[in-house]
Amino acid sequence: MEAVEAELAWYREREPGFHADLVVDTDIGSMMMVSHGTFYVDGNIRLPRARIQPLVQHEIGTHVVTRHNGAAQPLRQLEVGLAHYDALQEGLGVLAEYLAGYLPGNRLRVLAARVLAVHLALEGEGVPGIFDCLHNEHGLPTDEAFDIAVRAMRGGGLTKDAVYLRGLRDLLDHLAAGEPLEPLLRGKFALSHHTVLDALADEGWVVPPRLLPRYVQHPDHARRLARCRDGDVTAFFQGEPEP
Template structure:
């Protein structure tokens, strides 16, 4: 639903800031690091793992980006950041420039000894407090009630299309491409505004809407709202925006009515898998700990293990649980919910965004997620302001 039909459009950026902002957005689109680090041939990978007695996997395979890394880096570093008229904008755009430079390094170092350090530089590692929380969740949080995976790709696509229609009824320029891919290392994912769906996906009916609210209600909606801002980075993502985006995505599953215990356990497992990958452990060892020690189902344990080993040890997966923790702390301190959907940014940018708003460069979000229109949404959000992370799950779907 529109936040306010009377909201004025933000004013344009100054000339140099506008050119740098646009150039950074174009470079961001070219540096599709997530696609470059998403393994292909996942079915064959599992079959090989099974055939080995779950003791070995072949090397992960990836697509090759059609990208000249050296030339792209030269373009990136040549941007006239120091000439930007506003120190406020200069700081934000310089931060994004540094992040894109580290993303290029991540792609360049894929499957080399330097990859883990590049990932730690970009996403950080696992703090002891987060590791302790993850282990506690795996020990104390029980899976939800077993539900039959009774919904297939056709019904899921129908629900996704209905979701898109709901937003288009409220604002005509809402758009996202949808691609069905039978070789996807995720159930659903959004990359550069495109929603990818695993063509082999089957889900319990109660999980369809929460998953759609995670991907569309968070990632697509914030991209739409960011596209209406003067600063293009709010569409593609300011530096370090991942933690808040993924925290909002997981919270959306709870607010949409069904975040089961096993989903929270998977997020905790990703933290442990990240730790193990950083320490040099490979897929079989990670799988064994997650499946045999912590009781994750085979498909979840294998998926989490492979994700952790992407590129040689990708630490991004720890931000899901970490981002959820930071988001709950923010909400429990009285933080406002609606402004978090103005675009893609980090929680640390909130004060900067207030300054940008005061300068007229940022407007309130045009749309909020569909789940905010549920009759009991205020009560659900209020509960999130009091629950500990380990309590943020459901034993059964909300009615």
């Protein structure tokens, strides 16, 4: 919790108008999440120390920061999001974990398993069938397979889980083409919107991001971002935490 409060304070020091409510809840169904600018943390959260900052950067450095930047746009819809913005948001979130120093290979495996779980749910499988596929066919540990299976059926089917990996893949392709990262932080929008937003920027309807994520100030940021431009999502992980 201290890491979250310190992160929010860091942004407030740099941008007086920055605001995000912090809610601790033991019944949110996720370790951390952002909804309508409010940052929720599971009151029972337990994380390895090396994963705290990456997940904080995913939630605050991506979802909260882009909402703040969107609120500063003349085109105010960028605060709440243009159509189909989820994939880029989650791609940026996973990218933030890497740029913050530790995106383990198992994280990618979980994201891939969620895609499969959503597919099975849409095919009519229930929790037992999804669990059986993930655990017995693909070798996921019992607890991970069960959590992913239950998550896939939450609220009748959490199909949003399918966009994380696709969003990351498309984002890495975008960066591999030599495109800059910072314009993608102007608000919440789909990757396909970026050329239109560039044109709107020329007309004054879109402005540069007011805030950039904290991870861009890390001494190794340029080197880490350069590695992201390789574009291979299957190799996009870190074997050990980077200081």
